[in-house]
Amino acid sequence: MEQVSSTQVGTAIASSHVCPKCQEVGRVYRSWPRGILENVGLKLLPPYGLYRCHNCNWRGWKVRSNSSPILARLLVAVYLILLVTIVGAAVFFLRRLFPTPTRMP
Numbered sequence: 001m002e003q004v005s006s007t008q009v010g011t012a013i014a015s016s017h018v019c020p021k022c023q024e025v026g027r028v029y030r031s032w033p034r035g036i037l038e039n040v041g042l043k044l045l046p047p048y049g050l051y052r053c054h055n056c057n058w059r060g061w062k063v064r065s066n067s068s069p070i071l072a073r074l075l076v077a078v079y080l081i082l083l084v085t086i087v088g089a090a091v092f093f094l095r096r097l098f099p100t101p102t103r104m105p
């Protein structure tokens with residue numbers, strides 16, 4: 001019988017993702033981040049990872065196998081609410097700082 005090491009098992013679990021483009025199972029592997037945006041994205045969104053499909057060459061963001069998809073979406077929702085709040089507050093204060101000029105008769 002062949003011995004299976006823990007790293008082989010880990011690789012098998014990590015590569016058991018389904019590709020969202022070609023639906024191939026077991027051909028999606030972790031991908032290195034490219035550029036500052038992807039690096040920042042990985043830091044801000046720990047439940048997500050960058051993956052590449054070795055079958056169709058798809059590359060993108062997926063929820064990690066050890067993370068909860070609901071918690072991952074909740075985190076994105078919290079970030080979106082924060083973003084909308086910050087933009088809304090910025091617009092509010094900028095309009096107070098620079099009010100629209102009233103027309104003189």
Ligand SMILES: [Zn+2]
Pocket residue numbers: 019020021022023024053054055056057058
């Ligand atoms: Zn694919």
